[in-house]
Amino acid sequence: MDAVIWFILSWLALVGVLYIFKKDAVKYFVAIYWKSEKLVKYVVLFTEKLRFIPLKVYLVSVLVLFALPLFLAMPLIRPDGQLSSLPGFLYILVGGTVNAMRMLLGGAPVQEAAAGSAGVTPIVPGLTLPWDQLPYLAVAIAVAVVLHELMHGYAALRYGIPVKSVGVFSLFYVLSGAFVEPDEDQFKKASTEAKAAVLASGVAANVVIAIIAMLIGVFGAWAGLGGAVFGTSAYGIHPGDRVIEIRGCGFVERVYTPDDFVTKINVLAGLGPLLGINETISCKPGDKVTLVAYSWFHKYEVQVDYSNFTTPSQLRWLYTDGSLYQGGVRPGDVIKRVEGCGVARDITSSGDFLAFVLESKRICKAGDAVKVYVERNGTIHVFNVTLVEKDGRLFYGIGPTSFPLLGYDYGPVKREQLYNTDFTKLIFWLLVVNYGLAAINALPIYPLDGGQLLAAVAQRKLGEKKGAAVVNVVTWVLAAMLIFNIALGLIGEQYRVLEAIR
Template identity: 70%
Template sequence: MFLASWVLLVGLVYLVDKRAVRYFVAIYWKSERLVAYVARFTEKLSFIPLRAYLAAVVVLFLMPVFLAMPLVRPDGQVQLLSGFLYMLVGGTLSAIKSLAGGRPVEEAAAHSAGVTPIVPGVTLPWDQLPYLAVAIVVSVVLHELMHGYAALRYGIPVKSVGVFSLLYVFSGAFVEPDEESFKKASTEAKVAVLASGVAANVVLAVAAMALGILGAWAGLQGAVFGVSALGVNTGDRVLEIHGCGMSERVYTPDDFLTKVNVLAGMGPLLGVNKTVSCRPGDKVTLVAGSWLGRYSVEVDYVNFTTPPRVNWLYVEGSLYKGGVRAGDVIKRVVGCGVEAEVNTSGQLISALQLMKQRCKPGDVISVDVERNGTLATFNITLVEKGGSIFFGLGPGSLPLWGYDEGPIRRSQLYNTDFAKLIFWMIVVNYGLAMLNALPIYPLDGGQLLAAVAQRKLGEKNGKALVTAVTWVLAAMLVFNAALGVLGEQYKILQSIK
């Protein structure tokens, strides 16, 4: 279907203008007539003062690479992403140190900047291509439109506007300013023109985040069920969870699974401090949505619990040192005034959390386990780490609902179409802003560095500086991308649904 759609597109373009088709694998088309549309857009926004515009685009240009980018979740929580230049340099040095220390490639990749090339069908599932394509078209067109706007505002003529594509994967648009006029333009004009595209992508990314929040409140997000489970029909989405003191909206599949596991008492293993007080017999209400409206499903809390079976332990923790091993099912824990029969992973976490408050390093607790059908008791001396009792449990040490146990798995949950489009609008715009702002020639950041460096250092020294910076940063990008492939970090993209 991918190749057939490409052949159809190329065929249509060939009928309109055969010069725009290159060997039937690429499209390159430009037009002088489209410049009129850029001129009209510029005229409508000509009321913006140039100094204010320059200041705004410079700040926005610096954000993704040199300052920080805000990441706003659908629930309104804000996280700051460090400037990518620091991540790239720091990740490269950390990865090289890991490799020099004899660490495997996978571990070195985990310390890198996380650069993963997006290649449909290889690193990205085909079903994500439509959302990615829409995001690319919108992002690239507005990126180039703002280049043209800034050029015309500073009196630099625009010769043509065009588009290009190589099998969909490498696609974009471009605005072609008059080269001689651009060379003669002031440094201020060059900075404004070069920074405008990145600024547009930053604004689009933030706007997409804001739209995601509005869509979440309108019920356009949620966890879409790929199978019928818990009374929710196939294709319907869970929008809210209520019960045991929890009343939360659901934004994504992972958000749904996190909140369900918090209900089951597994919050501490997921890094979530929120606790709930569910007991056997309590009910949990799922609010689901379909094209025809919303409905509620009441589910017994026990449906979300998992058995206290140990998957793995930190070897320096109390449980492992005391004899507990992967595969053991913990039945009972006693010590420090706590005596608890354990039937679920959540009950085990609650008992150990209480012991953590009451015990001190060196105290001995008793743990009953079932191993290969036989009961065994271990007397465990508690050890300390970081100023508190360390049992040796970590993420995934006990079964998680939706990942290890339960009627539905993460692979059977999907994002809504709205959530997918918002996701790719954020990723594509942040990616374009981050890449283009890097001081690598001939990217926007490299050209901007060249304009400033040649004015301050002279043409020869400025070119030498730009060349050196370009080769160093380009090598870092290639190194990190190679680690991302060899270390199989692309599997994160492959798992997106």
């Protein structure tokens, strides 16, 4: 509720100041609409500063950047510098629609179909977006929209199309934007090349901003601006302080986000295999783990006994076609000892047992027997487990939720008690907003930038009537897909993923 109050107060303060200086720009204190011919001179000044860029080079550059999020692949740079990519949004939209429709027609639940859809989520504060994220979103939207429109104006002036006015609008921060209004008659008369440059420039600007934001994120992570902010006292870290590094038992890892912290303490606990990370940690009872933390401008280290990074070896869940279940072991059993394939080991934690599983997969084969000692209802039971294979590999029947995970099921701190830094939140929203604007605006849906670009090309190649028909068909088909994915995402609550940036 506090976030809502601050949201309303900040809006009233903004419109109050604007009302004093520009009364007619405030509409009933719920909206702002400011259009000015005087601001055009700043667009002209910006254009003059960058007039040295050859038009051919500029045209090719903006068209490539325009195609990047829609048809090619958007690069994704993680805070640790690892590079991956996101397929073109058009492929995601069409593929997600077909996949979700097939699942629904096959009788799948809405939530399951939503998970297989394109994942389009409208950003609505209080519904799909936590209120406390609004300040970061507002800054990201301001940067994205202003530069998007500025580059439209730049391209128009470079191709001799006059700009009539510049303006901004906002409805309670949520529906906000800026616009550059070119001379409509001159734009209609312009060449296809000029129209393509003008229409592609806004999307290209958003792609560049997204890439720059990711690079700044990498630099900030290197400079220690990321980390996991603790909302509660745990592991000797005070509330409000952030952990940026974990060291111990040969394990040295930087921490970039709360999810990163949770993943790495589970790897430290030997639970990596449950998360798809087959990394062995050589820790033993009595060893120390060092957490490097920041409290404002003060850096300090906390040494924690390794036992704080272990979880009980009590099984929570098993595949019924795995070796353990078929051998008589059941969820709720506590594994105490294992013997087999020349290895005998007392089990004191779930990490111990997973280390044995990894080792046995190297030295055992299907048909070998492993003796498993478990505690069930206070009594020790011994099971002779015959190892079975699945997909050519030994299969114990252990899955991601078979043992308690630190930060989720066990430990002094839960994932929901960890927060991102302000720097990380701002970078996240700069990336999400700019990529979102680029992907949506590039879609060939009229009157979006992509739709207008399609109209300019189609009408030149096919004539005005046939070109308009093509644009209408493409627009209705893709708009229907977009609406379907948005509706499915809302019903299936796919927007919950946005809460991870808290």
